Amino acid sequence: MTNREIAKLLQHVAAAYTIKNEQKYRFQIIAYQKAADAIMGTTEEIKDLIKEKRLEKLPGIGPSIRSHLEELIKTGKVKRFEWVKSGIPQTVYPLLDVPTLGPKKAFKLVTHFDLKNPKTVIDDIEKIATQGKIANVEDFGEKSQEDILQAIAEFRQGSGKTTRMVLPFAGELAERLLIYLKRSKDAVDVQPLGSLRRMKDTIGDIDFAVATTNPKAVIDYFVAYPQKERIIEKGPNTASILLSNGRQIDLMTQPPDAFGSLLQHFTGSKNHNIHLRNFALSKGMSLSEYGIKKLGKTHKFKTEEELYKFLGMEWIAPELREDTGEIELALRQAQGKHPGLPRLIELKDIKGDLHIHSNYPIEPSHDMGKDTMEEMLKKAKNLGFEYLGFSEHNPSVSKHTSKQIYTILARRKEKIEGLNESKKYIRSVNLLELDILANGNLAIDEKSLGELDACLVSIHSSFNMNKKDMTKRVLDALAHPKAKILCHPTGRMLNERQGYELNFEAVFDFCKKHNKALEINAWPNRLDLPDTLVRQAVKYGVKMVINTDSHALWQMDMMKYGVAVARRGFATKGDIVNTLPYNEFVQWLSS
DNA sequence: GCCGTTTTCGGCCCGACTGTTTTCAGTCG
Incomplete structure (x- = not known):
């Protein structure tokens, strides 16, 4: 069973409890939902966590759910879950994926119409709604019948929040809306928030906060956005629209003097907010997007810094707000204790990009770059870098003899040396991105490797190997002295494929011991290492590099997304090798 | 069912919006 399937199962248990008796089981419902989130959020496999007795270390998993999951992995089912789900038709669960349908409505519908086939239940509901039969069911009406048809249609198209965007795509979309919203004369300040501000690798919907003294005017202006498909909801202070490209945009407003509270609330994450609100409660305060209520008086905050300070903690960078220990660190920081919050790496700390594919005619095994080395060096200088590492794919092994490969690389080495000697550009580093063959050998021989300063190594084939192999x-x-960086270490492609299996503890140990680095690849649908593994690498003391893997000039601007992944993983400047000045960097490269 | 800078027992975030209703339930973030 995959983590995703296990998380789904826990969500179904929560839904079943909701249907059975929401009041009686309200805390179990929360607990099961939280456990499901925790399992979705971990990169490690549940069966491994059980084997190593680390499952209860996940926040939200205690002795009870732990033992249920052990039973699940061992026998394929859980007695307790069977009991909770008894008497509830299987047809409820597929409907939960349709927006606006929750456990209660789904249950009412499938029992009223006696729907038995989970595989066809969405089609069945659609058919019944089309026939106008849902409007007659108690607690439903004409409007909710229409809403259900709408929701099913959009669900099928993957609209709204049913599919997620990769971060850079969401960034561009938000940029266009930001320009539109700022044109409203009633908008004093506009900020994109939510998971986009936290720079999560994928984004569901895009959230905006607007500071205004005239919320009605701002809301009316917002819902009139030209690329709007329809208004999802619209109230006095908030509204949601669906764009014609299927994306959902949420907007909230507050007066300028309470804007800090809104920024904090709408940035999330949900778990960060819940923890913060619980903490406030324990101090006799109540926190919401309006401010903090204390002894009957509501305190408003213009900025987030003031709000966090009022709670007795240091301001927390949005990238860290996932309730994975940042609140405790912010409290310690404010009290002058160590360790406090990490001093996160910033884009301006980056001194070079080491994964660059130029159009140098290297006759590669995979795709070649579009622009010349010279053009890419000029761009790198504009980005404020001191050095640039050329790392085209190795010449195709099947189409060349090793002698031909040597000739190509020797010529390329001369070219790069020429660029450096001309002193017209920032420093070039002579690297290469080498395929790791299925047997663990590098794709080119010793003699050819001698023509390189060092190399990056990558898995590009034979993904279906077991974890150990x-x-x-x-x-x-990586054991080869010239191999210094492991590229896109998990091999995942967001929204396309999971990565291959790798024992990361063993990889961390090896890298630490032999001074190798793991890449944080900033390519939009890679963002690999993922943030959770970056955090573990930081803990192990493993060095990383942040690269764009650019195949064209414009892609060199993606560095900021790699930096965001590093920040979400609690990385500081000291954890990232390409923050080193040139001389220290080449020293590391030959270490 | 989980969890601990008051706690291993006794708590558990806070609010917006919609539809079907005459005061609230359900869903969402």
Whole structure:
């Protein structure tokens, strides 16, 4: 069972409890939802966590759910879950994926119409709604019948929040809306918030906060956005629209003197907010997007800094707000204790990009870059870098003899040396992105490797290996003295495929011991290492590099997204090798 | 069912909006 399937199962248990008796089981419902979130959020497999007795370390998983999951992995089912789900038709669960349908409505519908087939239940509901039969069911009406049809249609198209965007795409979309919203004369300040501000790797919907003294005017202006498909909801202070490209945009307003509270509230994450509100409660305060109520008086905050300070903690960078320990660190920081919050790496700390594909005619095994080395060096200088690492793919092994490969690389080395000697550009580093063959060997021989300063190594083939063999393959490749960086280490492609299996503890140990670095690849649908693994690498003391993997000039601007991943993983400047000045960097490269 | 800078027992975030209703339930973030 995958983590996703296990998380789904826990959500279904929560839904079943909701249907059975929401009041009686209200805390179990919260607990099961939280446990489901925790399992969705971890990169490690549940069966491994059980084997290593670390499952209860996940926040939200205690002795009870732990033992249920052990039973699940061992026998394939859980007695307690069967009991909770008894008497509830299987057809309820597929409907939960349709927006506006929750456990209660789904249950009412499938029992009223006696729907039995989970595989066709969405089609069945659609058909019944089209026939106008839902409007007659108690607690439903004409409007909710229409809403259900709408929701099913949009669900099928993957609209709204049913599919997620990769971060850079969401960034561009938000930029266009930001320009529109700022044109409203009633908008004093406009900020994109939510998971976009936290720079999460994928984004569901885009959230905006607006500071205004005239919320009605701002809301009316917002829902008149030209690319709007329809208004999802519209109230006096908030509204949601669906764009014609299927994306949902949420907007909230507050007066300028309470804007800090709104920024905090709408940035989230949900779990960060819940923790913060619980903490406030324990101090006799109540926190909401309006401010903090204390002894009957509501305190308003213009800025987030003032709000966090009022709670007795240091301001927390949005990238850290996932309730994974940042609140405790912010409290310690404010009290002058160590460790406090990490001093996170910033874009301006980056001194070079080491994963660059130029159009140098290297006759590669994979895709080639579009622009010349010279053009890319000029761009790198504009970005404020001191050095640039050329790392085209190795020449195709099947189409060349090793002698031909050597000739190509020797010529390329001369070219790069020429660029450096001309002194017209920032420093070039002579690297290469080498395929790791299925047997763990590098794609080119010793003589050719001698023509490089160092190399990056990557898995580009034979993904379907078991964890043990894949780990050995990677470590064998990294054992070569010239191999310094493991590229896009999990191999995942967001919204496309999961990565291959790798024993990251073993990889961390090896990298730490032999001074190798793991890449944080900033390519939009890679963002690999993922933030959770960055955090573990930081803890292990493993060095990382942040690269764009650019195949064209414009892609070199993606560095900020790689930096965001590093920040979400609590990385400081000291954890990232390409923050080093040139001389220290080349020293590391030959270490 | 989970969890601890008051606690291993006794708490558990806070609010917006909609539809179907005459005061609230359900869903969402």
